[in-house]
Amino acid sequence: MSEAHWFNGTPLQTLREAIRQGSFDGHTAGYARGRVQGNVVILPKHSAFDFLTYCQRNPKPCPLLAVSSPGDPSLPELGKDLDIRKDVPRYRVFREGTLVDEPTDISAIWRDDLVTFVFGCSFSFEEALMEAGVPVRHLEKGTNVSMFRTSIMTKPAGPFYGELVVTMRPMPAAAAIRAVQITSRYQFAHGAPVHLGDPSEIGIQDLAHPDWGDPVEIRSGEIPVFWACGVTTQAAIANAGPELTITHKPGSMLITDLRNAELTIC
Numbered sequence: 001m002s003e004a005h006w007f008n009g010t011p012l013q014t015l016r017e018a019i020r021q022g023s024f025d026g027h028t029a030g031y032a033r034g035r036v037q038g039n040v041v042i043l044p045k046h047s048a049f050d051f052l053t054y055c056q057r058n059p060k061p062c063p064l065l066a067v068s069s070p071g072d073p074s075l076p077e078l079g080k081d082l083d084i085r086k087d088v089p090r091y092r093v094f095r096e097g098t099l100v101d102e103p104t105d106i107s108a109i110w111r112d113d114l115v116t117f118v119f120g121c122s123f124s125f126e127e128a129l130m131e132a133g134v135p136v137r138h139l140e141k142g143t144n145v146s147m148f149r150t151s152i153m154t155k156p157a158g159p160f161y162g163e164l165v166v167t168m169r170p171m172p173a174a175a176a177i178r179a180v181q182i183t184s185r186y187q188f189a190h191g192a193p194v195h196l197g198d199p200s201e202i203g204i205q206d207l208a209h210p211d212w213g214d215p216v217e218i219r220s221g222e223i224p225v226f227w228a229c230g231v232t233t234q235a236a237i238a239n240a241g242p243e244l245t246i247t248h249k250p251g252s253m254l255i256t257d258l259r260n261a262e263l264t265i266c
Helices: 010-020 045-057 123-131 137-141 173-183 231-241
Strands: 036-045 064-067 089-094 100-101 114-120 146-153 165-171 222-228 245-248 254-259
Touching: 010 254, 036 045, 036 064, 036 123, 036 231, 045 064, 045 114, 045 231, 089 231, 123 173, 137 165, 165 173, 165 231, 173 222, 231 245
Parallel strands: none
Antiparallel strands: 036 114, 036 245, 036 254, 064 114, 089 100, 089 245, 146 165, 165 222
C-alpha cells in the first residue's frame, strides 16, 4: 500500500483487512479520513486498576474511549467487528517494562486475563485543522507526527509514573490561535495544546530529533505547538515494569468505526 496522504481514499474495511493480513504495518497518519484513531494499552488484570487510575488522573494524555472485559478481544463500542489481537498495524510487546518484540498480530500471546484500554489520539482533530486551513506539516509530507519526551511529570498511580510525551506541529502564530480554538473541542483527542513556543521550557532540546515519529521542517514565522500524546503511557509502562504489556507502535493506531465528530464538545 502506498504512503499515507490526507485524502487517501482507501475504504475503512479494505484498510482494516490489510492490517489484519499484515500487508499494511506502517503509521496511520492521514488514513481513514473521518474515523477516530486510538492509542492501545493491553495489561494483565492485576495491573489494570492502577493503570485505569493513572488514566483518570492524567486525562490530557490518556482520554479513555473504551476498556474491555478481561480476555475479551472485541471492543463493540468502537467497532462491531474489531479484534484487538489483529487490528493494530504494528504492536509493541514489553516484558517487565522492556521492549522485546514488534509483531503485527498478537494472537499467539493473547491470554484470558488481558484487559484492553483504548484512548483518543490527536490524529482525530487533524481533519478539522486541515478543513480550517491550518497547516499540518506531517500530513502534507506523508510522514508520521513528531513526538517528544518532556520535563513535565504526570500524576502517578501505583507503579505507573513518568514524563508527559507530546506531539508537535509547526504553524504560523495566527494559525496556532485557530488550532487552540479547534482542538479545545476535542477533549477525547487530547484537547487544546499544552505548550506553544520555546521547546526548552518543557525540556525539549532539539526539535530536529524527535523521540518517536519523523522530524518536520519549522519554517520562518512559524512556532512549534505541542499537544499531549498517548505515548505518555509507554513511558509510564517502562517505569512500572508489568510482567506483560502490549501497546501500539507510536503512530500505528487502532482505527475505529467512530466518527471524529463524535469526539467534539459544544
